[in-house]
Amino acid sequence: MKKVTINSVASYAGVSKKTVSRVLNNEPNVSDATREKVLKVFKELDYTPNPIARGLAQNRSFIIGCIYDNPSKSYITRVQTGALAACQENNYNLLIHPCDLRGDALISNIEHLLQSSRLDGLVLTPPFSDFKVLVDFLKSKKIPYARVASAVLEDDSISVRSNDEQGAFEITEHLIKLGHKAIAFIKGHPDHSATEQRFKGYRRALSTHGIEFNERLVEEGNFSYHSGVDSARSILDLTPRPTAVFASNDYMAAAVLKLATQRQFKVPDDISIAGFDNAPIARHIWPGLTTIAQPVEEMTKQAVTKLIEHIGDPQEQPYQVTLEARLITRESTAQVR
Amino acid sequence: MKKVTINSVASYAGVSKKTVSRVLNNEPNVSDATREKVLKVFKELDYTPNPIARGLAQNRSFIIGCIYDNPSKSYITRVQTGALAACQENNYNLLIHPCDLRGDALISNIEHLLQSSRLDGLVLTPPFSDFKVLVDFLKSKKIPYARVASAVLEDDSISVRSNDEQGAFEITEHLIKLGHKAIAFIKGHPDHSATEQRFKGYRRALSTHGIEFNERLVEEGNFSYHSGVDSARSILDLTPRPTAVFASNDYMAAAVLKLATQRQFKVPDDISIAGFDNAPIARHIWPGLTTIAQPVEEMTKQAVTKLIEHIGDPQEQPYQVTLEARLITRESTAQVR
DNA sequence: CCGCATTATGACACCGGTGTCAGGGTTGGA
C-alpha cells in the first residue's frame, strides 16, 4: 500500500498541488472540468488528506478538548456521545480530559493541555461551565470555548443549557399536587451551578403553592451516592418525618431509597422519592425513580457544533440556547396517605 | 504572547535548530554544556514543542484510538480512565471511538478512522478484543494494537486480561458453599468472549462440587438491564424455583433483584443473587450485590502503556498478562434456608 | 477587434519540526 499524498494526486491528475488543495477545500476559482478531474482522481487513488499536515499549515489541530470533573459516569458518557456526534460531522476529533476543579494546579493543568495538544477549542461541562476563573483564563488567552449546562448566560459566548430551575419546579409541583407538604430537599455539590438552580426551583414551587419553606428539611449533599446516604439518614430521622424527598440527582435519590428500604419503609406508600437527571439507575431500581430528564447529548452536540463553527469563522455570533427538561414519573412517587 | 518555536529557541540559544531537536529528543552526541544551555532556554522561553509539526516529520499523530461497543457506561469510563493515565504519562492523546460491532460497515468505518485520524495505534476493548475479523484486518494493515480483556491469548500481540473464568468459578463456589444447589445462570452477550468464559467458570464450579448441570437453569441474556428483566421472569417462574441466581453482569443481576422485589420475594432470604463486574449499581441498590471486581483501569493502563512502547520500538516483545479478579460479598447472597 | 476586469492556474515560500550527511574538533593508539 503506497502512501497517497497531495503530490501523487497532483501529478496523476496533471495539475499543481495547489489546485488539488483548492478542490479539497472547496475553494472558488477552479473550473468545473478541473474540479471533476481531481475529484475523480481522489476516488481512484482513494486519497485522504493528512490532517496533521493540514493542521501544521493552518496552525490548527482539528481537536476539541472536553473538560470534566463529574462523579456521574452516565452523565459523562452522554456528554461524550453528544460531543462525538458533533465532531464526527465536522471531521474533528475529541480529546477527553478529566481534571480536578479544586486542584490548585487547575489553570496550569489546562494551560499545559492547551500548549501541548494545541486544541482548537474547549467544551466546558459542569462544574466547569460556570467556573469563572477558568472562563476568564480562556477569554484572556483567546481560546474558543463553549459551555454546556451553565447557569449564567453571557453575551459573547457559546452556551447551551437546560432549564434546571424549571425542572426542579415541576418535579416539586408534581409532589405538591400529590398532596405532599413536607418535602425534604437534598442539595447537590456546591461547585455545580445546577445545585443552586435546582434549589431555587424547589423553593419557587413551594411558595407558588403557599407552602412555607422549612430549612430543617434541607440537607447538604454533593451529588455522590455516599452523600445521599448521609442526608437520607438525617431526613429519615426527622420527626415528623417528611412524606417526600426530592434529591438533586438520581444517585442521591437512590441512596434515600436504599436507606428507606433498609429501614422497612415502603416507597412510595410511606415516603415518596424524586430525583433529577434520569440516570440509568433511575429505572434500574425498584421502585423506579420519578425524575427530570435533560437532553444532555443534544445540549453538548449543539454546543460543540457551534464551537466548531466559531473556530472556522470567529466572526460567528454568540449562541445562547436553553433546552427544555422533562418530567418523568415512575413508581417512586405517589399520593400522600 | 508570541509563539515560541524551535527557531526562536535555536537563535536565542545560539545553536542550530537541529541541535535543539536533539536535546528535545534526548538524543546522544550533544555536549553537556550545550544541552544545559538549551534546556535553560526551554524554561526561560517556556517552550513546548508543537506535536503537530513533530507528527508530520515523523509520520505519527501521537494519538491512540480506543474502540468500544459496550452497553455499560461505567465500564467504558473505567477503560477511559486507565487509557488516559497511560497516555498522559507518555504524552499521547486518546481518541474515543464508539462503534457498532455488528454493523457491516465496521471495517470500513475503522479504516476511515485510521485514514483520517492517522492514529498510531488502537486499543480494542470488549467485544472487539476477540473479534477476529478486526484483529486480522489490523494485522494485515500493520496497525499496532492492544487488546483488553480478551479471552484468547495470541503469541505476537499485546493483551491484558483478567480471569473471567476463575472469577465466575469463585462466585459460583461461594453460592455453593452457602448451600445453594439450584443456581440459575444468565448468560451475557454472545459477541463478548467474557460470556463464554463466565459460563465455563460456572460449570466448572458445579462439577467440582458434584452438582449436576441443569440446562433449564440457564437463560440467554445480553448484558443489558432489559435482557436481565426477561431472563429474571423466566427464572422466577420456574418450579421448583432456584435458590440462587448468578447473572453474568451486575445490570442483569440488578434486574433480577428488581423483579424479585416486585414479586415480594425477599433477597437474600428467599433467593440469593450474584452479579459480575462490581459496577456502581452493585452497591447503589439494596441489598448490595455480591459480585466480582476486575481491575479494569489497571488492565487498560498496562495495555496502552505497552502499546505506546511498541509504537516507539516495534521490536518490543509481545506482552500477555492475566490479572486477578476478586470476589466481593455483599448482602444479596446468603445461606440457603 | 482591442483593452480591461475577472477567472483559472501554478511557482514558491512557509508551517515547525526531523533525517541525512558532511565537516571541524578531539581523542587515542601506533
Next chain:
DNA sequence: TCCAACCCTGACACCGGTGTCATAATGCGG
C-alpha cells in the same frame, strides 16, 4: 607526531499540506 575513529554541530532537504502572488487564459463592453 600522525592518522583514524569518534564526538559535536549545523546546512539543507523533507514531511504534506496551505497562503501569497504572478501570470496566463478567458469574458465582455465598446
